[in-house]
Amino acid sequence: MATTVTTTFPSIAGQEVAIATWAALGGAETGDAVCLAQYSDRSVQIDGTFGGATVVFEGSNDGTNYYTLTDPQTTAISKAAAALEAISELTLYVRPRSTGGTGSSIKVTFLARKSTT
Numbered sequence: 001m002a003t004t005v006t007t008t009f010p011s012i013a014g015q016e017v018a019i020a021t022w023a024a025l026g027g028a029e030t031g032d033a034v035c036l037a038q039y040s041d042r043s044v045q046i047d048g049t050f051g052g053a054t055v056v057f058e059g060s061n062d063g064t065n066y067y068t069l070t071d072p073q074t075t076a077i078s079k080a081a082a083a084l085e086a087i088s089e090l091t092l093y094v095r096p097r098s099t100g101g102t103g104s105s106i107k108v109t110f111l112a113r114k115s116t117t
Helices: none
Strands: 006-007 017-027 041-049 054-060 083-088 091-099 107-114
Touching: 017 091, 041 054, 041 091, 054 107, 091 107
Parallel strands: none
Antiparallel strands: 006 017, 017 107, 041 083, 041 107, 054 091
């Protein structure tokens, strides 16, 4: 079962931002994808009760084939504990996916900001 994503567009100090939240990702669950490609500066925060689960943050340009995204050090964004990471790749779609775990309830928050020039 996919976890529904909630997307908001708050006004924060004149910045154009979008926040996508998957509130309760369980073990072995894939979150619904969100398309926010117009926002190029991106980060993801992962918190909650992991119960042995690992969460990977994935991206896709076709909405079918998803790949694990990386941080600026080229490390895969794959977490078994709370973390906050910048995202290197700009993809059309993003989503979280969890593997393993029991009793997991993981909140994933994706923040994206439009670049200013």
